[in-house]
Amino acid sequence: MKTKSKWKLSVGTTLLAASILVTGCGGGNTGGQTNTANPSNAGGNSSAPAEEAVTITYSQWGTAEELQRTQELLNKFTEANPSITVKLEGKDWGSYWDGLTANAAGGTLPDVFKTSYAYVEKYAELGIFKELDGLLADNKFDLNNVDPSLLGLHKYQGKQVSLPIDANVIVWYYNKALFTDEKTNPLKAPMPSLEPTWDEITDIATKLTFDKNGKNAGEAGFDGKNIVQWGLSISPGSTMDWFLEPELWSNGGKLVNDDGTLALDTPESIEVLQYFIDLTKNKKINTTPAQIEGLGGQVNLAITTGKVAMNPGGSWNTANYKEAGIDYGISYLPKFKTNQTVVQPAGMAISANTKHEAAAYKLLSWLAGPEGQTELAKQGYSIPANKAASDAYIETMGEANKIFLDAQQYGIVSPFTAKKTDLVWTYGEQSLKLPLAGEGDLMAAIKELTSKVN
Amino acid sequence: MMKSLRKYDTLLFFLFIMPWIIGFTIFFLIPFGTSVFYAFTDAKLPGAVNYHFVGFDNFIHMIDDPIFLKSLLNTMYFVVFGVPIVTAGMLVLAMLLNFNVKGIALFRTFYYLPTLVPIVATVIIWRLVFNAEFGILNAGLGLLGFDKIDWIGGEHTIKPVIILLQVWISGSGVLIFLAALKNVPRHLYEAAEIDGAAGVRKFLSITLPMISPSILFVIIIQTMYNFQMFTEALLLSKGGPNYAAYTFVYNIYKSAFTDLKFSMAMSQSIFLFALISLVTFVLMKISNRFVYYEGER
Numbered sequence: 001m002k003t004k005s006k007w008k009l010s011v012g013t014t015l016l017a018a019s020i021l022v023t024g025c026g027g028g029n030t031g032g033q034t035n036t037a038n039p040s041n042a043g044g045n046s047s048a049p050a051e052e053a054v055t056i057t058y059s060q061w062g063t064a065e066e067l068q069r070t071q072e073l074l075n076k077f078t079e080a081n082p083s084i085t086v087k088l089e090g091k092d093w094g095s096y097w098d099g100l101t102a103n104a105a106g107g108t109l110p111d112v113f114k115t116s117y118a119y120v121e122k123y124a125e126l127g128i129f130k131e132l133d134g135l136l137a138d139n140k141f142d143l144n145n146v147d148p149s150l151l152g153l154h155k156y157q158g159k160q161v162s163l164p165i166d167a168n169v170i171v172w173y174y175n176k177a178l179f180t181d182e183k184t185n186p187l188k189a190p191m192p193s194l195e196p197t198w199d200e201i202t203d204i205a206t207k208l209t210f211d212k213n214g215k216n217a218g219e220a221g222f223d224g225k226n227i228v229q230w231g232l233s234i235s236p237g238s239t240m241d242w243f244l245e246p247e248l249w250s251n252g253g254k255l256v257n258d259d260g261t262l263a264l265d266t267p268e269s270i271e272v273l274q275y276f277i278d279l280t281k282n283k284k285i286n287t288t289p290a291q292i293e294g295l296g297g298q299v300n301l302a303i304t305t306g307k308v309a310m311n312p313g314g315s316w317n318t319a320n321y322k323e324a325g326i327d328y329g330i331s332y333l334p335k336f337k338t339n340q341t342v343v344q345p346a347g348m349a350i351s352a353n354t355k356h357e358a359a360a361y362k363l364l365s366w367l368a369g370p371e372g373q374t375e376l377a378k379q380g381y382s383i384p385a386n387k388a389a390s391d392a393y394i395e396t397m398g399e400a401n402k403i404f405l406d407a408q409q410y411g412i413v414s415p416f417t418a419k420k421t422d423l424v425w426t427y428g429e430q431s432l433k434l435p436l437a438g439e440g441d442l443m444a445a446i447k448e449l450t451s452k453v454n
Numbered sequence: 455m456m457k458s459l460r461k462y463d464t465l466l467f468f469l470f471i472m473p474w475i476i477g478f479t480i481f482f483l484i485p486f487g488t489s490v491f492y493a494f495t496d497a498k499l500p501g502a503v504n505y506h507f508v509g510f511d512n513f514i515h516m517i518d519d520p521i522f523l524k525s526l527l528n529t530m531y532f533v534v535f536g537v538p539i540v541t542a543g544m545l546v547l548a549m550l551l552n553f554n555v556k557g558i559a560l561f562r563t564f565y566y567l568p569t570l571v572p573i574v575a576t577v578i579i580w581r582l583v584f585n586a587e588f589g590i591l592n593a594g595l596g597l598l599g600f601d602k603i604d605w606i607g608g609e610h611t612i613k614p615v616i617i618l619l620q621v622w623i624s625g626s627g628v629l630i631f632l633a634a635l636k637n638v639p640r641h642l643y644e645a646a647e648i649d650g651a652a653g654v655r656k657f658l659s660i661t662l663p664m665i666s667p668s669i670l671f672v673i674i675i676q677t678m679y680n681f682q683m684f685t686e687a688l689l690l691s692k693g694g695p696n697y698a699a700y701t702f703v704y705n706i707y708k709s710a711f712t713d714l715k716f717s718m719a720m721s722q723s724i725f726l727f728a729l730i731s732l733v734t735f736v737l738m739k740i741s742n743r744f745v746y747y748e749g750e751r
Contacts, residue, residue, distance in 0.1 A: 098711040105499040105716065126498055126714060225602060289695075290586035290607045426712055427520075434607070434695050445696075452520040 052083065054359040059089040060114035061096035065319065069379050076375050077366050084359045104128045109351035111360040112367075115162040117153040117345050118241065118416040118424075124156035125418065130350040132160045135361050141369065145387045153415060154347045162347035163368035164385035166376065169407045170242050170342045172196070172334060173317065174310040175303040176327045178208065184229060187216060192310065192331045194403075198275065201310065201334040205231025205285040208309040217285050224284040231285040232310040233302035235292055236276045237433035241416075241424040242342045243299075243312050243333075248272050249412050251336035260419040262450045265443075272336065273442060281438025288437050303328065314344070315404045319381050330403050332410065343411035345385055419453065427452045493721040498714050505717070512721035519718070524697050525705040528613070532680040532701070533733070536617045541672055543621040548631030562632070569625030577689040580619055581606060606691050609698040616686050616699060620679075627672045634668035635661070663746040670741045674734060681730050702726055 060070060067090040074086045089110060091099050097119060103109045104126050115123070123129065136143065143151065146164055154162040172192065178184045179191050189207035193200065208231040209217035216222065217231070236244040245255040253268035263269060279286040287295065287302065295305050300313035304324035312333060321328045333341050348368050350360045366372045373389035376382055380396045383404050394402060414420075427449060435445040488500065493512055497505035516522055551562050568576060583591050586604035596602065605611045642660045651659065662669075684703040687693050693700035703726070710719035 101499070101711045101714060122714065288587075288604075288607075290604045293581070293607070294585045294587035294589070422713070426708065429692075430694050430697050430700075434609075440696075 053085070054083060054356050055085040055087060056111040056354075056356050056359050056363065057087045057089055058112045058363060059091070059096075059100075059110035061091055061093045063092075065323070066090075066316075066381075069381060072379070073367070073372065073375055077363060077372065080366070080371070081362060084362060086363060100128070101126075107353065109353060111354040111356055112348060112350055112363050114165075115154070115347045115349045117164075117347065118421055120154055120156055120162060120347075121416060122418045122421050124161055128349075128352055129156070129161035130352045130354065130357070132163065132350070132364075135350075135357075136160065136163075136365075139361065139365060141365055142388075145370070146368075146385055147387075149413065150343075150345045150385050153345055162349040163364060164345040164347045165368050165373070166346050166382035167385045167408060168315045168344040168346070168383060169404050169411065170246065170312060170314055170333060170344075171403065171407055172201075172310065172331045173300075173303055173313045173321070174329045174331070175306070175308070176329050178229075178303075178306070178309045184208070191329055192334075195332050195339060196334045198334045198336055201232065202279065202283070202285070205279075205310065206283060207231070209285040217283060222284070227284065227291075228307065230287050230291070230302075230308045232279070233287040233292060233295070233299045233308045234276065234279070234312060235287075235289060235299045235433070235437075236273070237431075237436035238289070238429045239299060239312070240428045240432070242314065242344065244272075245414060246333055246340035246342050246410075246412050247276075247336065249414075250333075250338055250340040255414070256417075256420050256423065260417050261454050262423065262446070264446050265450070273436060275336075276436055277438045277442065280436075289433055315383055315401075316381060318401070330400075332403075332407060339410040340412055341407050341410045343408050423449075423453045489720045489723060492717050493724050495717050497717045499716050508717075512718050513725070516718070516722060516725065519705070519709070521697055521700055521705050521708070522722075525700045525702045528698070528700055529681060529683065529702040531613055532617070532683055533677055535613075536620060536680050537673060537676045539617055540620045540624060540676055541627070541669065544624045544627035544672060545631050545669070547624070548628045548635055551628065551632055552635045565628060566625040568623050571623075573623065573685050574689060576619070576623060577686060580615070580622075581690060584615055607695055609695055612691055612695070612699045616683070616690065619686055619690075627676070630668050630672055631665065634665035638664040664748070666745040667747060670737075670745050674737060677733060677737065678730060681726065681733075 058074065060067070062070065067088065070090070071088055074088060078084065078086060100109070100113070100123065104123075109128055115129075135141075147167075150164040150167060151160065154160065154164055174192055176191065179189065185208060187207040189204045192204060206218045207216065208229065209227060210229045211217075211223040212226040212228050213223060217224075217227075234243060236247070240255065248255050248263075248269050251268050251272045253266055253272055254263040255269075257263045264273070276286075280288060287299075287308065292299055292302070295302055295307065299311050300317050301320055301324075302308040302311040304321060304326055318328070332339050348364045350357070350364055354360045367376075368386065370386060370388035373384040373386035374392045377384045377389040377393035378396050380393075384390065384393055390405070394405070397404075431445050431449040431452070434440050435442045492500055492505075494507055494509060495505040496508045496511070547565060551558065551565060583589050584605040586592060586602050586607060589605070591605070592600075592602050603611065605615050638661060642664070643656055646656050646660060682703050683701045684707065687699045687701045687704050688707075691699055693704050702722070706719045706722045706726070709715050709722060
């Protein structure tokens with residue numbers, strides 16, 4: 001009898017403990033995030049006059065330095081609008097989107113927040129965006145200064161839900177110091193031309209890859225297991241959206257068809273994939289995923305290690321290179337047939353349930369309008385989406401960075417659908433990262449991926 | 455007189471237990487009830503206004519999630535292989551730390567220390583140790599003439615690495631075993647020695663039965679932990695490569711925050727809850743035969 005009651009008690013306790021842990025996982029996340037709610041007691045409703053002191057929250061992703069620069073922008077805004085206090089909430093890219101989901105679930109969305117063209121459709125389906133058409137028309141916001149294609153990427157079902165603020169562009173970077181130093185470049189490989197082909201880049205990269213015995217990747221007896229300097233660092237499987245897709249287009253291929261299905265099994269696409277596999281597996285002039293992990297985990301920062309000569313990156317990476325003290329050169333993304341790149345317009349949105357619509361709109365229109373965009377351009381890190389600020393950008397950055405504006409003409413027109421977002425960030429990396437580095441069966445991986453995405 | 459005293463006692467009882475009841479209701483009962491509620495809807499988010507009741511659709515379509523089965527199998531791998539290995543590892547460590555040698559207190563501290571380090575920090579250290587290219591482990595193996603092994607990036611090595619990580623942070627289990635070992639009465643061993651029993655015999659006939667309640671406890675805790683594995687899988691390799699370390703809870707997280715299918719995540723949670731309950735129940739049931747309670751008749 002005694003045994004039995006003890007028994008029941010322990011079973012009961014265990015089940016209870018288990019259930020608490022499980023539900024803790026499901027509901028807990030939401031609960032935890034609710035704490036980031038903004039206790040905005042000041043102000044009141046949207047009809048309150050702007051003169052009344054209001055505190056609104058603004059949220060974005062970014063590194064500590066990027067957030068610091070945003071804070072400087074917000075300070076400028078507050079100078080012009082002393083009655084509005086803006087509280088900045090920053091997260092890193094990955095947790096930003098999960099956090100936004102949690103905020104939407106908890107009803108604690110920031111009043112104004114940064115959006116990416118890649119996530120517009122996915123989050124618009126949740127209904128977190130306020131439609132801006134009415135507000136923009138009422139306040140006579142001049143949309144003529146913003147490229148229609150950029151505006152289009154921030155529309156959902158024909159309605160403007162977010163305003164583009166910057167237009168980052170993907171280019172090809174190289175570490176000049178590695179090319180000019182006799183020790184790191186004994187074969188005197190030339191720096192890439194402005195519009196390099198993959199043949200050219202492969203040739204340069206081969207000459208710049210060395211093992212620990214000082215043997216070159218082009219020589220017989222090269223020890224591929226102990227490489228100390230790589231010609232280039234790319235990871236097509238984990239950078240599908242900003243590297244693999246434009247390269248596929250460059251060869252006449254595609255990442256996704258118009259109906260959203262995977263387009264990796266066409267001859268043009270396979271050719272590109274095989275080319276990249278060859279660079280890693282056979283030529284051994286590219287870093288493997290494990291090597292990238294060991295070099296810091298991000299291909300677009302590979303050249304900052306001093307062990308890699310070239311890597312693809314975004315216009316925003318110049319800030320990282322400057323901080324690392326790297327003397328970098330820029331060219332267009334290497335091409336198979338045609339020049340292609342990706343333009344990534346980030347935007348600004350207002351949450352659908354903001355209590356401070358007037359103040360939120362003021363902030364949004366300032367950040368996306370001529371004043372804020374000019375201030376942004378003067379900082380010199382982002383490319384303003386508003387053409388009213390182009391001159392300020394060139395003035396600040398000089399002709400050397402004009403390539404970022406020029407490269408935009410090669411931007412592929414490939415809007416993000418919810419399906420493509422899943423492909424690029426949920427399924428693609430898991431399935432393709434290793435096969436694209438030459439480990440495992442590529443065709444089987446594509447087949448598996450197709451079944452997941454379609 | 456007697457009656458009012460009993461009434462007073464009852465009142466006092468409820469008064470003292472009230473904070474727990476309130477906490478239980480707010481932090482468990484209501485969220486749990488809400489989860490169950492949403493599991494039968496098509497809500498994309500909790501608190502969403504536009505949802506419909508879909509009955510058991512979420513449970514029926516759970517299998518349609520391409521990663522559902524793989525994540526379930528991964529989790530079962532951790533439960534089936536991880537739990538015995540980690541528990542055995544804890545027991546071996548506890549027995550080693552039970553030796554009365556000079557400076558044993560120091561060793562006990564050292565082996566407990568990893569448990570005090572936050573799991574996130576531990577995982578980051580492990581990423582450095584196990585990195586294929588620059589990791590210290592491969593460097594050591596390289597001196598012995600081994601080729602570089604991609605521990606974290608390999609589909610077949612990532613799960614064993616995670617199990618090993620659990621042994622590394624198993625200090626609290628070791629502590630439970632150590633306390634149990636210390637509690638085994640000396641005189642039993644002495645009697646056995648007189649009867650001529652040697653080391654292994656003593657372990658099997660005395661130590662193991664005497665500490666069996668602790669073993670059961672540790673196994674159950676470990677089973678639940680492994681069913682709910684998340685942090686290690688997320689931080690070590692993002693569940694990769696090719697979903698080799700994608701655990702069930704990781705998939706729940708994906709359903710909710712990446713796929714934006716909260717209702718599906720809730721039904722997956724309930725599925726896991728039922729599974730854990732079942733396994734725990736079976737464990738308790740069969741433990742009757744193996745677990746010896748000294749105080750029992």
